[in-house]
Amino acid sequence: MFPDQSDVVNLLKITEEDLEMEERVSKIMEDQSGKSDKEYLDFIVNYQKGRAPGIQRPRKPKNEFCFFEMKEDEAEKLITILKKSEDLRLYFVKIGGLSMIKDSIDHNTLGLASIKLLLSDEKVREEF
Numbered sequence: 001m002f003p004d005q006s007d008v009v010n011l012l013k014i015t016e017e018d019l020e021m022e023e024r025v026s027k028i029m030e031d032q033s034g035k036s037d038k039e040y041l042d043f044i045v046n047y048q049k050g051r052a053p054g055i056q057r058p059r060k061p062k063n064e065f066c067f068f069e070m071k072e073d074e075a076e077k078l079i080t081i082l083k084k085s086e087d088l089r090l091y092f093v094k095i096g097g098l099s100m101i102k103d104s105i106d107h108n109t110l111g112l113a114s115i116k117l118l119l120s121d122e123k124v125r126e127e128f
Helices: 006-030 037-048 072-084 088-095 095-104 111-117 122-127
Strands: none
Touching: 037 072, 037 088, 037 095, 072 088, 072 111, 088 095, 088 111, 088 122, 095 111, 111 122
């Protein structure tokens, strides 16, 4: 391939778009630290589903619920919030959180602890 070929130009454009997207995603995630527990659960599910403002989700099949890799600090905060109350766990499952975590395993295994915590709750298992 030569620099003037259309394939190279397209590849460079895609790479630049990916870098811009990663920068915007990082800024959005940093701004979410002061939110309440429920707001954070809403945010993390919507973000992973590609519904956060200013985020264009990647093209993936319709049955996927998680478009971005879950980071370690996000996974830890999620576990901390889910441990607080059964109501928060049930709410998280109702808004599609369990599906999101299940799909996040395609990116990394940080969501496994959250799945274990959710499935250890009998009411959550019944709801799911």
